[in-house]
Amino acid sequence: MQEQKRSWAEPYKIKSVELLKMTTREDRVRALHEAGYNTFLLKSDDVYIDLLTDSGTNAMSEYQWAGMMMGDEAYAGSRNYYNLEQKVQKYYGYKYLVPTHQGRGAEHLISKILIRPGNTIAGNMYFTTTRLHQELAGGTFVDVIIDEAHDSTSTHPFKGNIDLKKLEALINKVGAKNIPYVSAAATVNLAGGQPISLENLRAVRALCKQHGIKVILDATRAIENAWFIKNREKGCENRSIADILLETCSYTDGCTMSGKKDLLVNIGGFLALNDWDVFEEARNLTVVYEGLHTYGGLAGRDMEAMARGIEEAVQEDHIRARVGQVEYVGERLKKLGIPIVLPIGGHAVFLDARKFLPHLKQDQFPAQALAAELYLESGIRAMERGIVSAGRNKETGDHNYPKLELVRLTFPRRVYTQAHCDVLVESVEALYSRRNKITGLKMIYEPKYLRFFQARFEPLK
Ligand code: F0G
Numbered sequence: 001m002q003e004q005k006r007s008w009a010e011p012y013k014i015k016s017v018e019l020l021k022m023t024t025r026e027d028r029v030r031a032l033h034e035a036g037y038n039t040f041l042l043k044s045d046d047v048y049i050d051l052l053t054d055s056g057t058n059a060m061s062e063y064q065w066a067g068m069m070m071g072d073e074a075y076a077g078s079r080n081y082y083n084l085e086q087k088v089q090k091y092y093g094y095k096y097l098v099p100t101h102q103g104r105g106a107e108h109l110i111s112k113i114l115i116r117p118g119n120t121i122a123g124n125m126y127f128t129t130t131r132l133h134q135e136l137a138g139g140t141f142v143d144v145i146i147d148e149a150h151d152s153t154s155t156h157p158f159k160g161n162i163d164l165k166k167l168e169a170l171i172n173k174v175g176a177k178n179i180p181y182v183s184a185a186a187t188v189n190l191a192g193g194q195p196i197s198l199e200n201l202r203a204v205r206a207l208c209k210q211h212g213i214k215v216i217l218d219a220t221r222a223i224e225n226a227w228f229i230k231n232r233e234k235g236c237e238n239r240s241i242a243d244i245l246l247e248t249c250s251y252t253d254g255c256t257m258s259g260k261k262d263l264l265v266n267i268g269g270f271l272a273l274n275d276w277d278v279f280e281e282a283r284n285l286t287v288v289y290e291g292l293h294t295y296g297g298l299a300g301r302d303m304e305a306m307a308r309g310i311e312e313a314v315q316e317d318h319i320r321a322r323v324g325q326v327e328y329v330g331e332r333l334k335k336l337g338i339p340i341v342l343p344i345g346g347h348a349v350f351l352d353a354r355k356f357l358p359h360l361k362q363d364q365f366p367a368q369a370l371a372a373e374l375y376l377e378s379g380i381r382a383m384e385r386g387i388v389s390a391g392r393n394k395e396t397g398d399h400n401y402p403k404l405e406l407v408r409l410t411f412p413r414r415v416y417t418q419a420h421c422d423v424l425v426e427s428v429e430a431l432y433s434r435r436n437k438i439t440g441l442k443m444i445y446e447p448k449y450l451r452f453f454q455a456r457f458e459p460l461k
Helices: 025-034 062-068 079-091 103-114 128-136 164-174 198-211 222-232 241-250 276-289 300-313 316-335 366-378 418-433
Strands: 096-100 120-123 140-143 181-185 214-218 254-258 269-273 348-352 383-385 406-410 441-445 456-459
Touching: 025 366, 062 300, 079 096, 079 241, 079 269, 079 300, 096 103, 096 276, 103 128, 103 214, 103 254, 103 269, 103 276, 120 128, 120 164, 128 140, 128 181, 164 198, 181 198, 198 214, 198 241, 222 241, 222 316, 269 276, 300 316, 316 348, 316 418, 366 383, 366 406, 366 418, 366 441, 366 456
Parallel strands: 120 140, 120 181, 181 214, 214 254
Antiparallel strands: 096 269, 254 269, 348 406, 383 406, 441 456
16 A cells, blocks of 8 residues: 555666757747648657657567567568467457557558448547548448547546447437447547546447447557556456456457557557457458558567567556656646646646637637647647647538647657656746737648648748
8 A cells, every 4th residue: 555655656767768859949940830830740850858649659678679689570470470469369358360550550451341331430539540441431430428528627537438328329310230330449539548437338338239239449548548447447446457458358349459559669550359250351451451461561570569568568567657657747737727638648638728728719720839839939749639630521621620629748658757747847837828929820731631640830920
C-alpha cells in the first residue's frame, strides 16, 4: 500500500540519448510559415519537444533492441511471426493473427472483408483512418458514444462508453443485417483518450449477440484502457492489467491494432481474429495489400520488437508511469485554470481551444491556430483535433463541425522527462496569458483525404 502512494517516477534509467535542438523565435516563424501553419508539415529538426503524436515515437528498451538483432528475415514463416502470434494469443486472447504494416493496414483489411456498400457501422466516436476505411468500403459510420464524451467538462469516468439506447435505436432503424459490426475503440482517441468500461463492453456484446452483429475492437490503446479500468471500475482494483486486457478482448470478435502506441515500437500493427473464415479472407487480402501473411509489411525484427513490446506494455509499473506522466501535466494545467478535457486521458492532455480562444469562430480553426502559436512560443509541436481533423460531410461537402475543438499534447512513451513536462506547462501558461492576441487562420490548400495531414493555412488579417 505504501508503494501505491509514491509518485510515478520513470521505471527505467537512460542508457542512450538523442540530443535536442533548440531554436530561436525567428527560426520558428520561418519554419511555421514554410509549413503552412500546419504542425504536420514542420520538419522534425525544427521541433524542440515533439508532442505531435504517441504513434511510433516510443523509446524501445534494450530487451526490444536485442530482439531486433534476432530478426529472422525469411520471406515466409519467420520465427518472429510465430513469437508474435504466441504473444497475441496469450495477452489479447484471439486465435488468429495477420500482421500489418500499421493499424490502418488492419483497418483496410477488415473494412474490405466485412463491409458491403450501403452498410452502417456503429462506433464510439470515430477515428480518422478507421472511419475513412469504412467509408471507402461503402459504409457509413454512425457515432453512438455517450453524450458525455462530447462535453469537455464532463468528468464521467468512462467517457468512451457506447450509449446502448443509441445503438439499439440504430439497429431498429437500419436493421441488424445492415450493420456488419460495431467498431469499439479502447481508449477513444478523439474523445480525449477516454476509456470504455468492461461493464459497457459486456452489455454491447450481449446486445450485438442478440442481433447477430460482430464487435471489432480498436485495441490500439487497450492497455491504457485496462489501466483506467483497474483504477475506476468496481471490483477491478486488484486485478492485473494482463487479466483486464484479456477480458476486454473476450467481448469482441477481433481487433485492429496499431502497435505504434501501446506496444512500444516505431512501426507495426496487426489484425487478430477468432473467426476462421474472416481470417482466411484477411490472409488472402494481406498478400494483395501488405505482404505475405507471415510478415504483413513488416521486417522480422519489427515483429520481434512488437512481441517483446507486448510483454513490457502490460507491466503495471510501466503503465502506471506512462499514464502518470500525462496526468502530471494535466493536473498542473488544471491548477492554472487552463481549459483541458477532463478527466485527463491516457495518452494525451487535450487543450480545449473553444474555451482557450473564445473570440474565434470554429471555421477560423481555433485548435489549428492554437497549435501553431504553441510552436511559435516554445518549439513544442502539438496536433489539431477539431474541425480540420473532422473533414467534410460526404453528402453536403460542408465542414463537419465537431463539438470538440482540441489541441492534443501527446506523450511518446518513455521519451521525455518530468523536466520537459515542466517546460511544456510553462509554455502553455505563457500562451494562455496572451490568448486574446491570438488570431484565427484561413485554409488555403485542402487535400482530398485526411486533410489535417497536409492542409495549408495562413493567418487571418
Ligand atoms: N486507431 C486509433 C485509436 C489511433 O489512434 C490510430 C492512430 C489508428 C487507429 C491508426 O493506426 O497510425 O498505425 O495506422 N493514431 C495516430 C495518432 C496516428 O496520432 O493518434 P496507424
